[in-house]
Amino acid sequence: MRPGQSHPRAESSMSIAEGAAATTDDQEGAAAPPKSERIYRHAATTRATHWINLVCVTVLLLSGLQIFNAHPRLYWGQYGANSDQALIAMEATQDRQGRLVGITTIGPARLATTGLLGASVQDGHLVPRAFPVWLTLPSTRDLATGRNLHFFFAWILAINGLAYLVFAYFSGHLRRDLYLRPEEKHLRHLLADVWAHVKLHVPRGEESKRYNTLQKIAYLSVIFGLLPLMVLTGMTMSPGMDAAFPFLLDVFGGRQSARTIHFIVAWSLVLFAAVHLFEIFLVGAFNEIRAMITGWYEVKPEKKA
């Protein structure tokens, strides 16, 4: 069923923004306040592409860290090798007693990160390793498998992302549910939304039927910012793609800069996912995740004044 279509069971709705006709479970009398209302919140294409995206992003992150471990130093510009100054590095060294220590360097800052970054436990021993075994795919050192997984899922991510964009554009999902309405572009509205988030406000009733402003901005930043940047910087690192699209190297200032941006964007996506999950648990994980699986969302009734 498509959002906007009526449903034989009469639970209809569509777009999260328009909130369309919905039913209540309470049929007991006209005077009684509705107990709950169900709306059709997410179209099948949004749901399918969302979960495929999650699998892709997860495998890409973990296999990407496996690839990073092969040379855990990031540079800026066209070139970068062991003798060059690194912008970010995760390496192991020895202290005065000859014990292994993990050191993470970010610009001028040097942080001791033993146990997590630079040096961590593998098979009961502390070993030099940028990211630990539980954060890489495969867990043990295997660059070839890491690359195969990474490139395979990169294609799925790109195709899935394009399918989502085509659907979201032609179905009106982008315009209806994700683009900011004129009043949402005012600073005062934005600040009020920031304040509501600070107060951990949980929307109910009509308000919960649409994405809030910060939520829209976060989704739009991921859809049109972080994910395309991920794909483009990934392409810039590929010699084959460089041959086909040489301007990519100019756009990102070289293959090493592209690798650094790729790494930073990957962790920005992790940050987004952490906040995204926090919000989902805040407003009700069961209802939210069920809606992203079945399409149907239970609207919490407004609190009585």
Ligand code: HEM
């Ligand atoms: C376990 C991890 C995740 C869970 C449980 C989850 C769950 C959800 C849910 C429930 C929604 C709907 C929110 C609402 O209706 O208010 C949503 C929307 C969305 N999520 Fe996630 N998500 C996860 C990971 C991710 C990741 C990793 C990304 C991107 C890299 C992502 C990107 C998005 C986007 C862009 C939307 C809006 C989709 C649209 O309406 O077109 N999610 N997610």
